[in-house]
Amino acid sequence: MNDVLKDTRDDHVVIRDVTFRRGQRKIFDGVDLTVPRGKIVAIMGPSGTGKTTLLRLIGGQLKPDTGVVEVDGRRIPQLTRSELFEVRKSMGMLFQSGALFTDLSVFDNVAFPLRIHTDLPEDMIRDLVLIKLQSVGLRGASQLFPSELSGGMNRRVALARAIALDPGLIMYDEPFAGLDPIAMGVIVQLIKTLNQVFGMTSIIVSHDIHETASIADLIYVISDGKVIGSGAPQDLMQSEAPKIQQFIKGIPDGPVPFHYPAADFEEEIMAGQEQRGWFG
Amino acid sequence: MLSALRNLGQFSLDLLEVLGRAGSLWWQAIWRRPRLANAPLLIRQIYQLGVLSVVITVLSGFSIGAVLALQGYNQLVKYGSESALGLGVALVLVMEIGPVVAGLLFAGRAGSAVTAEIGLMKATEQLSSMEMMGVDPLQRIVAPRLWAGFIAMPILALMFSVVGIWGSSLVGVDWLGVYEGAFWSAMQDGVDFKSHVLKGIVKSVVFGLVVTWIAVFQGYDTAPTSEGIAAATTRTVVYSSVAVLILDFFLTLVMFNF
Amino acid sequence: MQMRTIEIVVGAFMLAGIVSLAILAFRVSGFSVGDSAGTYSVYAKFENVGGLVTRSKVSIAGVIVGQVAEIELDQKTFMARVRMEINADVNQISVDSTAAILTEGLLGGKFIGLSIGAEEAYLKDGDEIRDTQSAIVLEELIGQFLMKQF
Ligand SMILES: Nc1ncnc2c1ncn2[C@@H]1O[C@H](COP(=O)(O)OP(=O)(O)OP(=O)(O)O)[C@@H](O)[C@H]1O
Ligand SMILES: [Mg+2]
Numbered sequence: 001m002n003d004v005l006k007d008t009r010d011d012h013v014v015i016r017d018v019t020f021r022r023g024q025r026k027i028f029d030g031v032d033l034t035v036p037r038g039k040i041v042a043i044m045g046p047s048g049t050g051k052t053t054l055l056r057l058i059g060g061q062l063k064p065d066t067g068v069v070e071v072d073g074r075r076i077p078q079l080t081r082s083e084l085f086e087v088r089k090s091m092g093m094l095f096q097s098g099a100l101f102t103d104l105s106v107f108d109n110v111a112f113p114l115r116i117h118t119d120l121p122e123d124m125i126r127d128l129v130l131i132k133l134q135s136v137g138l139r140g141a142s143q144l145f146p147s148e149l150s151g152g153m154n155r156r157v158a159l160a161r162a163i164a165l166d167p168g169l170i171m172y173d174e175p176f177a178g179l180d181p182i183a184m185g186v187i188v189q190l191i192k193t194l195n196q197v198f199g200m201t202s203i204i205v206s207h208d209i210h211e212t213a214s215i216a217d218l219i220y221v222i223s224d225g226k227v228i229g230s231g232a233p234q235d236l237m238q239s240e241a242p243k244i245q246q247f248i249k250g251i252p253d254g255p256v257p258f259h260y261p262a263a264d265f266e267e268e269i270m271a272g273q274e275q276r277g278w279f280g
Numbered sequence: 281m282l283s284a285l286r287n288l289g290q291f292s293l294d295l296l297e298v299l300g301r302a303g304s305l306w307w308q309a310i311w312r313r314p315r316l317a318n319a320p321l322l323i324r325q326i327y328q329l330g331v332l333s334v335v336i337t338v339l340s341g342f343s344i345g346a347v348l349a350l351q352g353y354n355q356l357v358k359y360g361s362e363s364a365l366g367l368g369v370a371l372v373l374v375m376e377i378g379p380v381v382a383g384l385l386f387a388g389r390a391g392s393a394v395t396a397e398i399g400l401m402k403a404t405e406q407l408s409s410m411e412m413m414g415v416d417p418l419q420r421i422v423a424p425r426l427w428a429g430f431i432a433m434p435i436l437a438l439m440f441s442v443v444g445i446w447g448s449s450l451v452g453v454d455w456l457g458v459y460e461g462a463f464w465s466a467m468q469d470g471v472d473f474k475s476h477v478l479k480g481i482v483k484s485v486v487f488g489l490v491v492t493w494i495a496v497f498q499g500y501d502t503a504p505t506s507e508g509i510a511a512a513t514t515r516t517v518v519y520s521s522v523a524v525l526i527l528d529f530f531l532t533l534v535m536f537n538f
Numbered sequence: 539m540q541m542r543t544i545e546i547v548v549g550a551f552m553l554a555g556i557v558s559l560a561i562l563a564f565r566v567s568g569f570s571v572g573d574s575a576g577t578y579s580v581y582a583k584f585e586n587v588g589g590l591v592t593r594s595k596v597s598i599a600g601v602i603v604g605q606v607a608e609i610e611l612d613q614k615t616f617m618a619r620v621r622m623e624i625n626a627d628v629n630q631i632s633v634d635s636t637a638a639i640l641t642e643g644l645l646g647g648k649f650i651g652l653s654i655g656a657e658e659a660y661l662k663d664g665d666e667i668r669d670t671q672s673a674i675v676l677e678e679l680i681g682q683f684l685m686k687q688f
Contacts (some may be wrong), residue, residue: 088411089413099405
C-alpha cells in the first residue's frame with residue numbers, strides 16, 4: 001500500500017478487509033484503511049458510498065460482516081457491550097445531523113459528557129464548557145435550546161460537545177456542511193489546533209476538497225465499496241489515476257460513479273443533489 | 281395453501297424475533313438499576329409518567345365511581361339491599377376497574393408519550409450520539425422510564441380507586457340517601473386488605489411494567505422516520521391496552537383462585 | 539421546569555399514593571392491627587350455615603360484638619361448627635344465649651345474632667352455645683310454601 005502507512009508504526013485505527021452489507025447491497029467489499037495516531041485523516045468519496053457507515057463501524061454501532069476493525073489495538077466487533085462503552089469514552093464523534101439533545105440547553109449539551117464521565121466540580125465544568133463554546137464562537141448562545149439554533153449553529157454546538165472530553169480519537173462527519181466561509185475557516189483552524197495541541201487523532205469525512213486538503217495528513221478516497229486511492233493531499237492532487245483526478249477536480253463526468261446506478265445522468269444529478277440536500 | 285402455511289411460519293418467526301428483542305431490551309435495562317447518580321432521571325420520569333397523568337386519572341376515577349353508584353343503587357334498591365352499595369362499588373373498583381382503567385389511561389397518556397419521545401430521539405440520532413459518548417441509553421433513557429412506570433402505575437391505580445369510592449359515596453350517601461353508617465360498615469366488613477386491595481395493587485404493578493415496557497420497546501425499535509414514529513405510537517396504545525385487558529383476565533384467574 | 543419544583547411535586551405524588559393506600563387500608567377495608575388480641579372464642583354448632591363466611595359479623599341487638607373466625611364440619615354430627623371471636627369487653631353473655639344466623643336485607647350477607655339468656659353464668663373462652671338457629675335457606679322456604687299450596 002502507501003508509503004505514508006508503511007513507516008507509521010503506531011496505528012490508532014486499523015480496518016482490514018472489511019465487508020459490510022445492508023440487505024442485498026454490498027456497501028463495503030474489502031476495505032483496507034489505517035489511521036496513524038496523532039494525524040488528521042480525511043475520508044472522501046461520493047455521497048452514499050458509506051463514509052458515515054465507516055465511522056459507525058469504527059464506533060462499534062455497526063458490526064462488519066467480515067474483516068477486522070481495531071481501535072487502539074482492541075477489536076471493536078468482539079467487545080462486550082460494557083467494554084464497548086468503555087472504549088467509546090475515548091472517542092468523540094460529530095454526527096452529520098448534529099444530534100443535540102433537544103431537551104437540554106446548549107450549555108447542558110456540551111456539559112453532558114463532562115458531567116457523566118468526570119467528577120469535576122460544577123464551576124470547573126462551567127469554565128470548560130464556556131471555553132469549548134468560545135472556540136466554536138457560540139459562547140453567547142449557551143442558554144439557547146437546540147430548536148432555537150440555525151443548522152450551522154447546531155453543528156458547531158455538536159462539535160463543541162464532541163470535543164468536550166478532549167478525546168484521543170475524534171471523528172467528524174461533514175464538519176463543514178452548512179457553514180459560512182468565516183465559520184468554516186474557524187472550524188478548519190479549530191480542528192487543526194486540536195490535532196496539534198492535544199494530539200487528537202482526527203478522522204474527517206468531508207466533500208470540501210480544498211479545506212480538507214489544507215489540514216489533512218492523509219486522504220482516502222472511497223468509491224464502490226473500495227478504497228480507490230490514498231495518500232498525502234499533494235500526492236493525490238498530482239495522481240494520474242483518472243478516478244482520483246475526477247474526484248479531486250470535481251468533474252461530473254468520468255469513471256467514478258457519483259451516484260447509485262440509475263438511468264439518465266442529468267436526472268441523476270438532480271436526484272443526487274436533492275439527496276444531499278436532505279441527508280448530505 | 282403452502283404459501284399460507286409459509287406465511288404463518290414466517291409470521292410466527294417474526295413474532296418470536298420481536299418478542300426476543302423486546303425481552304432482551306427489558307432484561308438488559310431492568311438490571312441497570314437506577315444508581316443514586318441517576319436518581320434525578322428517575323424523578324423526572326415519575327413526574328412525566330405519573331404526576332402528569334394524575335388529573336386524567338382522578339377525573340376518570342371520580343366519574344366512574346359516581347356512575348357505578350348510580351347504576352348500582354338502581355339495581356340494589358329493588359331488593360332493599362342498597363346498604364351493600366358501598367361494598368359493591370369498592371370491591372369492583374379496588375380489584376378490577378381501578379387497576380384496569382388506570383392502566384388503560386396510563387397506556388394512552390404516558391405510554392404514547394414515551395414511545396414518541398424515544399422514537400424521536402432515535403430518529404434524530406440522539407440515542408446514537410449518546411452511545412458514541414460512551415453513555416448507555418439503556419441506562420439513561422430506558423431504565424428510568426421502566427422503573428418510573430413500575431412506581432407510578434400503582435400510585436395512579438390507588439388514587440383512582442380512592443377517588444372513585446369517594447365519588448360513589450357522594451352520589452350514594454349524600455345524594456341518593458343511602459344510610460351513611462351502613463354504606464361504610466358494609467364496605468369495611470366486605471373488603472379485605474389482603475385478599476382484595478393487595479391483589480389489586482399487584483395487578484397495577486404488572487400493568488405498569490408491561491405498559492412502559494411496550495412503550496419503551498416500540499420507541500427504541502421504531503423506524504427512524506416520522507411515519508415510523510406515528511405507527512409505533514399507535515402500536516403502543518393498541519398493544520398495551522390489549523395487554524392490560526388480557527393480563528387482567530389471567531391475573532384474576534390466578535390470584536382469585538378459580 | 540426547575541428540578542426542585544419537580545422533586546417537590548413528585549414527593550407530593552408519592553405521598554398521595556401512600557395516603558391513598560392508607561385510606562384503602564383503614565377506611566375501606568377496615569383493616570385494623572392486632573384485632574384478635576382482645577377477643578375470646580365461643581363455639582356454636584348449626585344444622586346449616588347457609589351463606590355465612592369467615593369475617594361475617596356477630597351482633598347482639600344489632601351491635602357488632604365480634605366476627606366469625608372459622609367454620610368447619612363436625613364429622614360426628616355432620617353439623618357446621620363455627621368459631622366466633624367476641625370482643626373481650628363484651629364478657630357478660632349468659633351461657634343459655636341463643637345464636638341465630640340472620641340475613642341483612644333480602645340478598646344481603648349472613649351474620650350471627652346472639653339473643654341473651656337468663657342464666658347468671660357467662661360464656662368463657664372456648665365455651666359453646668347450645669341453643670342455635672340455622673340459616674333460613676331461601677330455596678327451602680320456597681319449597682315449603684309450594685308444598686302447602688298443593
Ligand atoms: N439504515 C440503513 N438501512 C439501509 N441502508 C442504509 C442505511 N443507512 C445507510 N444505508 C445505505 O448505505 C449507504 C451508505 O450510507 P452512508 O450514510 O454511509 O453514506 P455516506 O457516504 O455517509 O453519504 P453522504 O456523503 O451522503 O453522507 C447508502 O447508499 C445508503 O443507501
Ligand atoms: Mg454521511
